[in-house]
Amino acid sequence: MFIVTIMMAVLIGIVIYKGYQNTHSVVMNEIHINHRSADRAGGSSLKILHLSDLHLENISICPNTLYHRVKKLDIDLVAVTGDFLDRKRSLPKLIPYLKVLNKLNPSYGSYAVFGNHDYVLKDKYFYQLKKILNDFGLKTLQNENDLIQIGNKRINIIGIDDYSTKRSNLKESYKGVGNGYNLVFTHDPNIVLSMKEEYHFDYLLSGHFHGGQIHWPKPYHLVKMGKLVKMNMVKGLHHYKERPFYINEGLGQTGVNIRIGSRPEITVHNVTIPEEVKEVGAAV
Secondary structure (H helix, E strand, C coil): CHHHHHHHHHHHHHHHHHHHHHCCCCEEEEEEEECHHHHHHCEEEEEEEEECCCCHHHECCCHHHHHHHHCCCCCCEEEEECCCCCCHHHHHHHHHHHHHHHHHCCCCCEEEECCCCHHHCCHHHHHHHHHHHHHCCEEECCCEEEEEEECCEEEEEEEECCCCCCCCCHHHHCCCCCCCEEEEEECCHHHHHHCCHHHCCCEEEECCCHHHCECCCCCHHHCCCCHHHHCCCCCEEEEECCEEEEECCCCECCCCCCCECCCCEEEEEEEEEECCCCCCCCCC
């Protein structure tokens, strides 16, 4: 019995050690989104750098390493989909990462939405987080939208606030949105199940699940985090009603600082914008 206990302790130690090592094995995934109409008629391309779930208390990559991983990417747009931190003392730690994103000088700017952990901050410190993001060039969207133009194409940037904390408001998010390509940024991807035809999206970027973080043999601990988990949609590229959405595995960890069956992720999305995009009709 004593020997079995020792062997189990050693095995657990090895798993924890390997899991911790995995947190420093950051992968860069490149995704290509070619819509059918773009395949037929050609279209403009948009290269998006997507980061999510930095969780600065347990982030997997330092600012300098992040910069060297992304500096040659020639990025058009930066999207950060929430969960920057949940402790006020981590606020100064955010600034060097934002300076890295500034150095990239994306052609069409940088955007951010908030996640459930960001809202753990009390009002004073939450607004301090928002101000830091804005001061360093990230436009924050809380059930808001923006418009960029690529040639003669309209790209609607729609930022939906966090679904898991019941802050999402689709009507406000789409207010004033006209015809164009609808690119949605949000934290919790479960929102896609609530987005009926009047809240159309062409591509949606999200995070929240950390790829399970401990995804072995299955991420059973995510069972209370929405219907997508039960549909086995916790990371990577998926489709719902033929509409594509992506779940980033995040750069940081929460709870125990280990990863098993998942990796910290930087994502580059190469999106082809069709010559003709879906007509929404009247603005919502």
